Amino acid sequence: MTDKVRWSEFDKLHVIRRLRELVGKWWKIQINFTDTKGLLRGVPDGKFFNPLNPICKAVISDGKGFESCRGTARQTVVDTTRSNDARLSRCHAGFSTLTVPIRVEGKYMGCVFGDGFLVADSAEEQKVRIKAYLERSFTGRAAELNAHVDALPVLSEKEIAYLTELIEMVVEEIIVSQKRVSEEQEKVGELSKELGTRYGFDRMIGKSAPMQDLYRLLDRVCDSEATVLINGENGTGKELIAKALHYNSRRKDKKFVVVNCGAFNENLLESELFGHMKGAFTGAIRDKKGLFEEADGGTLFLDEIGETSMSMQVKMLRVLQEGTFTPVGATATKRVSVRILAATNRELQKMVKEGMFREDLYYRLKVINLTVPPLRERKEDIPLLTAHFLTKFNKERNQEKTINHSTLERLINHDWPGNVRELENEIERCCVLVGSEPDILPDLLSQHIQDNAKNKYPGYRVSGRLKDALEELEKQMIFEGLERTRWNKSKLAKELGISRAGLIMKVEKYGLDKRTI
Ligand SMILES: Nc1ncnc2c1ncn2[C@@H]1O[C@H](COP(=O)(O)OP(=O)(O)OP(=O)(O)O)[C@@H](O)[C@H]1O
Numbered sequence: 001m002t003d004k005v006r007w008s009e010f011d012k013l014h015v016i017r018r019l020r021e022l023v024g025k026w027w028k029i030q031i032n033f034t035d036t037k038g039l040l041r042g043v044p045d046g047k048f049f050n051p052l053n054p055i056c057k058a059v060i061s062d063g064k065g066f067e068s069c070r071g072t073a074r075q076t077v078v079d080t081t082r083s084n085d086a087r088l089s090r091c092h093a094g095f096s097t098l099t100v101p102i103r104v105e106g107k108y109m110g111c112v113f114g115d116g117f118l119v120a121d122s123a124e125e126q127k128v129r130i131k132a133y134l135e136r137s138f139t140g141r142a143a144e145l146n147a148h149v150d151a152l153p154v155l156s157e158k159e160i161a162y163l164t165e166l167i168e169m170v171v172e173e174i175i176v177s178q179k180r181v182s183e184e185q186e187k188v189g190e191l192s193k194e195l196g197t198r199y200g201f202d203r204m205i206g207k208s209a210p211m212q213d214l215y216r217l218l219d220r221v222c223d224s225e226a227t228v229l230i231n232g233e234n235g236t237g238k239e240l241i242a243k244a245l246h247y248n249s250r251r252k253d254k255k256f257v258v259v260n261c262g263a264f265n266e267n268l269l270e271s272e273l274f275g276h277m278k279g280a281f282t283g284a285i286r287d288k289k290g291l292f293e294e295a296d297g298g299t300l301f302l303d304e305i306g307e308t309s310m311s312m313q314v315k316m317l318r319v320l321q322e323g324t325f326t327p328v329g330a331t332a333t334k335r336v337s338v339r340i341l342a343a344t345n346r347e348l349q350k351m352v353k354e355g356m357f358r359e360d361l362y363y364r365l366k367v368i369n370l371t372v373p374p375l376r377e378r379k380e381d382i383p384l385l386t387a388h389f390l391t392k393f394n395k396e397r398n399q400e401k402t403i404n405h406s407t408l409e410r411l412i413n414h415d416w417p418g419n420v421r422e423l424e425n426e427i428e429r430c431c432v433l434v435g436s437e438p439d440i441l442p443d444l445l446s447q448h449i450q451d452n453a454k455n456k457y458p459g460y461r462v463s464g465r466l467k468d469a470l471e472e473l474e475k476q477m478i479f480e481g482l483e484r485t486r487w488n489k490s491k492l493a494k495e496l497g498i499s500r501a502g503l504i505m506k507v508e509k510y511g512l513d514k515r516t517i
């Protein structure tokens, strides 16, 4: 069990956010977390205490008042270190404070408390004390602040029990989340101990067996001068591998030049690769260096090599064999030192058989042949890649979104015809669509990814309309039950076979509370 508590995470947990909103809305009570030293933690937006009533707001904006509030927070720790129960106490200004300790596997980790309210039995006495405090501490503003005293929330005994239950739910959620973090950390620890497991090579991510094989091969060929042919479906990371090869080679300080062989017609590609002399063709107004020359000393990456015409293939073969070429319109040849990497998603061997690709060039290119496995054959890399892209887009967008477990399950179930690029685009899309929600839920995913998961697991996901219908039914049952039991939630929860806390959440979700309807 880890001792490190991730306070800042808690405010992002859906249940905690909902409970905080709920308690704030009903009673204007703010819920805070305190660590074992009595320091406030996880207060949203860096606001200290973040009080919701005007008197507490005035108190914390005053230097002395602020110090006293910190004292109250420290006192909550003193009060609860040795106890397991919720505790009702008073702050320096006379407000009530309700504190529940957090214990994870017996270890005290701090507490959660709500404050800024009055208790029915002692409300009048508390009001007198608060007014006296305001007279003493805010001489100039006392009258103005005193006017708010009568509007302070007063909680009945029943409401205190209710508030206790809600704060206990927050604590429960913290404990569950803390345990999950510990388990994850242990898992990562074990995984990293596995001998030889690598999570990546350069900027490439993946720990599956096929990727491990690929990394081992890359280790061996980085420093070689040999031509490498990289095979793989669309979006598998061919260009990323080419870059990794260059930036881990002796040529890394020179240029890495990419040419997309499929993007030019033959004449343009020739002048692009080999350059041309002034006047070689209409529009050639000055000499122009080709990419082979640009890449001199470095690496030239011939992407989509399968798209090159037969006559271009002859010229390429010559550069590969002799290291020389002739710019368009020139008479003399030029010599360069360039390492060639090539990539394709076509089956070159088949093209050779069909007479579409020169056999000699094919063998010249595939001195070393790397095949990048499609993502569907290394699904264990999906969580790692997802986390990687999530971190990347979170950083770019200055946000801290998380991915929901069932969303991740659906990503794993999808077959990814567009491979890593498709996954990357999907995560980026979700990071945009998620808006202000903290968690990426499955219904944010592209329809075809959701459909795919549905087809594989019939009944796995309730379709939009059925889900709505069920919710409508649930809402109706709860509403009728509340009326019948005169809002006796304990009784109704029993009847419906759910916990009281669960019912409270649903009542809030459907806006069925007495106060709001
Ligand atoms: N193993 C990986 N780890 C991290 N990112 C990856 C990985 N593989 C691919 N990517 C990312 O996926 C995207 C597509 O990769 P890349 O362009 O290298 O694929 P490609 O095989 O050249 O695609 P295409 O066939 O469409 O040209 C890039 O943004 C790249 O950074």
Ligand SMILES: [Mg+2]
Residues within 6 Å of the ligand: 238, 239, 303
């Ligand atoms: Mg590419």
